[in-house]
Amino acid sequence: MGMMMDLAAFFDQAWVARLAILKGLGTTVAVSALAICLGTILGVGVGLALTYGARPLRWLTRGYTDFIRGTPVLVLVFASYYVLGTVGLDLPPFEAGVLALTVFCSSHVGEIVRGALQAIPAGQSESAKAIGLTFTQTFAYVLAPQALRQILPAWVNTAAEMVKASTLLSIIGVGELLLRIQELISRTFLSLDFYFFAGVLYFAVNYAIERFGRYVERRSALPT
Amino acid sequence: MKTLLTLAAGLAALTFLSASPADAQQNQSKLDKVLARGRLVMGTGSTNAPWHFKSADDKLQGFDIDMGRIIAKALFNDPDKIDFVIQSSDARIPNITTDKVDITCQFMTVTGERAQQIAFTIPYYREGVGLMLKADSKYADYKALKAAGSAVTISVLQNVYAESMIHAALPDAKVDQYESVDLIYQALSSGRSDAAATDQSSLAWYMAQNPGKYRDAGYGWNPQTYACGVKRGDQDWVNFVNTALHEAMTGVEFDAYAKSFKTWFGKDLPPPAIGFPVEFK
Amino acid sequence: MGNTLNFAAVWRSFDLLLEGLALSLGLAFAGILIGCVIGLIVAFSLTAKAQLWRRPARLYVTIIRNTPILVLILFAYFALPELGLALSKTNSFILTLAIYSGAYLAEVFRAGLAAVPTGLHEAGLAIGLREGQIRNSVILPLMLRNVLPSLGSTFISLFKDTSLAAAIAIPELTFEARKINVESFRVVETWIVTCLLYVATCAALAALIRYAERRLAIPR
Numbered sequence: 001m002g003m004m005m006d007l008a009a010f011f012d013q014a015w016v017a018r019l020a021i022l023k024g025l026g027t028t029v030a031v032s033a034l035a036i037c038l039g040t041i042l043g044v045g046v047g048l049a050l051t052y053g054a055r056p057l058r059w060l061t062r063g064y065t066d067f068i069r070g071t072p073v074l075v076l077v078f079a080s081y082y083v084l085g086t087v088g089l090d091l092p093p094f095e096a097g098v099l100a101l102t103v104f105c106s107s108h109v110g111e112i113v114r115g116a117l118q119a120i121p122a123g124q125s126e127s128a129k130a131i132g133l134t135f136t137q138t139f140a141y142v143l144a145p146q147a148l149r150q151i152l153p154a155w156v157n158t159a160a161e162m163v164k165a166s167t168l169l170s171i172i173g174v175g176e177l178l179l180r181i182q183e184l185i186s187r188t189f190l191s192l193d194f195y196f197f198a199g200v201l202y203f204a205v206n207y208a209i210e211r212f213g214r215y216v217e218r219r220s221a222l223p224t
Numbered sequence: 225m226k227t228l229l230t231l232a233a234g235l236a237a238l239t240f241l242s243a244s245p246a247d248a249q250q251n252q253s254k255l256d257k258v259l260a261r262g263r264l265v266m267g268t269g270s271t272n273a274p275w276h277f278k279s280a281d282d283k284l285q286g287f288d289i290d291m292g293r294i295i296a297k298a299l300f301n302d303p304d305k306i307d308f309v310i311q312s313s314d315a316r317i318p319n320i321t322t323d324k325v326d327i328t329c330q331f332m333t334v335t336g337e338r339a340q341q342i343a344f345t346i347p348y349y350r351e352g353v354g355l356m357l358k359a360d361s362k363y364a365d366y367k368a369l370k371a372a373g374s375a376v377t378i379s380v381l382q383n384v385y386a387e388s389m390i391h392a393a394l395p396d397a398k399v400d401q402y403e404s405v406d407l408i409y410q411a412l413s414s415g416r417s418d419a420a421a422t423d424q425s426s427l428a429w430y431m432a433q434n435p436g437k438y439r440d441a442g443y444g445w446n447p448q449t450y451a452c453g454v455k456r457g458d459q460d461w462v463n464f465v466n467t468a469l470h471e472a473m474t475g476v477e478f479d480a481y482a483k484s485f486k487t488w489f490g491k492d493l494p495p496p497a498i499g500f501p502v503e504f505k
Numbered sequence: 506m507g508n509t510l511n512f513a514a515v516w517r518s519f520d521l522l523l524e525g526l527a528l529s530l531g532l533a534f535a536g537i538l539i540g541c542v543i544g545l546i547v548a549f550s551l552t553a554k555a556q557l558w559r560r561p562a563r564l565y566v567t568i569i570r571n572t573p574i575l576v577l578i579l580f581a582y583f584a585l586p587e588l589g590l591a592l593s594k595t596n597s598f599i600l601t602l603a604i605y606s607g608a609y610l611a612e613v614f615r616a617g618l619a620a621v622p623t624g625l626h627e628a629g630l631a632i633g634l635r636e637g638q639i640r641n642s643v644i645l646p647l648m649l650r651n652v653l654p655s656l657g658s659t660f661i662s663l664f665k666d667t668s669l670a671a672a673i674a675i676p677e678l679t680f681e682a683r684k685i686n687v688e689s690f691r692v693v694e695t696w697i698v699t700c701l702l703y704v705a706t707c708a709a710l711a712a713l714i715r716y717a718e719r720r721l722a723i724p725r
Contacts, residue, residue, distance in 0.1 A: 086692060165573075172315070189405070
């Protein structure tokens with residue numbers, strides 16, 4: 001009897017707060033999408049630098065990725081929010097959070113791109129050279145398509161990681177879904193119901209991304 | 225010709241000496257900066273009723289919020305000229321020291337350690353721990369609880385000092401520690417505990433939300449002072465905020481303060497006595 | 506705010522940072538130990554013949570892998586007590602780490618198990634070993650060598666995730682860093698040192714794992 005009343009109260013409160021929940025979802029999607037897009041662009045650059053760059057560039061980029069990957073995302077978020085202010089770049093929470101997630105995403109994407117490009121047998125570029133293709137042509141028609149097959153599933157995985165990492169922005173006050181849920185709990189005292197609800201929502205988003213990833217994997221696989 | 229040149233040199237020297245703009249910026253009080261900006265930036269939380277939390281239609285509200293509005297009104301004669309920066313509890317002091325906010329009102333307890341890092345304003349609330357009974361409880365009040373000795377179970381928030389805090393008021397009571405405030409209330413309503421012990425303001429809010437179901441045992445202890453925090457080293461700014469808060473508690477803005485007090489804590493405040501200033505009693 | 510870096514405040518409290526780091530490592534270690542047990546059980550369930558084992562195992566893995574760890578931490582700490590399971594801060598965090606890593610380790614172990622040649626199982630049966638003995642003395646040791654790299658990187662990941670314990674006020678490294686920030690305003694210096702501590706520890710852990718891989722490798 002107690003549980004049933006609780007559920008009714010939960011649904012009632014969730015409906016009353018539907019606008020806040022939707023706004024939270026919107027912010028989560030915005031943060032994740034921005035971080036994924038900007039992080040991918042930056043990450044492709046990082047990956048290319050790691051594969052084809054001159055020694056000093058590779059060394060610098062390797063330092064960058066090792067540093068970022070050795071640091072917890074939460075520490076990156078704090079550093080972005082507080083440290084940048086002292087060198088003149090005082091960012092509000094949303095921008096600081098997106099910057100931290102972008103940098104985090106770029107280090108992962110960089111590794112993925114590098115791994116995929118380096119996995120292509122050297123013979124491919126040699127044959128391309130033999131038949132007279134320039135480097136740009138080789139890259140566009142030979143290397144990139146093959147690399148993409150390996151990059152796509154890992155990239156989709158990284159995208160899901162970004163959605164999960166967006167929850168950390170609640171700690172610096174960005175109004176994404178988790179903070180909104182915590183605000184609801186503080187008003188309604190229904191912690192079990194709402195934390196569970198938050199889990200369900202995040203699971204739904206990430207599961208959709210996972211299914212999309214498997215679809216992409218199937219479509220891009222070489223016919224066997 | 226010579227006189228003209230000397231005059232020109234003199235004027236130039238005067239303008240140079242009177243104030244270099246960069247210096248003026250550095251020594252400008254936050255009060256002037258805020259007035260120039262036209263809006264107050266206040267740091268606060270969003271997950272603690274009745275201090276700072278979101279209403280059903282997603283508006284930030286609470287006693288801390290109202291304090292911010294009182295200060296905004298004192299600045300701009302408009303309580304809406306305020307922007308809130310949501311921050312977690314442990315960002316209260318960092319956001320002040322890194323200038324992300326002009327002031328923080330977020331049920332901050334005044335302690336010596338914190339006073340070394342920020343400047344506290346005058347207090348705007350004195351918090352204490354209280355005991356809440358069910359309306360139909362067999363214990364009439366605090367005396368009855370104390371008299372019952374070890375037959376009484378108290379539900380309280382998990383804390384290193386929870387046991388000693390309860391035993392300071394009820395030396396023989398059994399203590400059940402829970403993870404969050406809503407669990408304390410659940411323990412009380414289900415009968416697992418005879419009284420719930422937590423901040424008096426939280427109790428007052430909960431009783432106001434659930435009229436007729438609970439009552440206060442009538443005993444408060446463990447006093448703590450809540451004050452707003454501003455950056456150290458700015459006497460003009462802290463004086464201004466103190467003036468604004470002071471007039472809210474004793475002077476022209478008393479009605480706003482009393483209204484807020486009634487909304488969030490359910491208590492009527494007696495107006496300050498006319499004549500001899502109440503603060504020197 | 507001065508533009509010159511001043512690490513004095515950080516050095517004064519460096520021992521607190523190191524204590525926090527030790528706690529982080531301890532939490533990660535406890536988490537992965539229990540996580541390994543969970544992961545092994547789930548890995549065997551995933552490859553079991555009976556649906557009764559496979560279905561719940563797959564459900565567990567899918568749900569945990571698609572839920573943000575912060576949500577799991579807050580759920581375990583604030584919501585579980587309502588269901589009757591009220592653990593201390595540290596225990597609830599370790600439990601969360603275990604359940605979280607268990608889901609990822611299950612996949613790691615499953616891949617490791619698949620890489621063990623099936624012929625070994627039959628050979629074991631042929632020389633008269635029981636199922637349990639085959640599993641413990643033949644399959645598992647080989648699988649362990651296969652999974653060591655992935656196990657290592659999962660541990661390093663888990664170690665970084667301990668920074669989230671700061672959200673429920675456990676005094677690990679990130680929490681101590683925030684405390685120092687609050688006391689000294691030296692945010693740049695504190696976060697630089699904290700970052701370096703994490704990066705250095707991750708590098709040391711990675712080197713340790715590579716060393717273990719070399720030592721345990723089957724000589725070719």
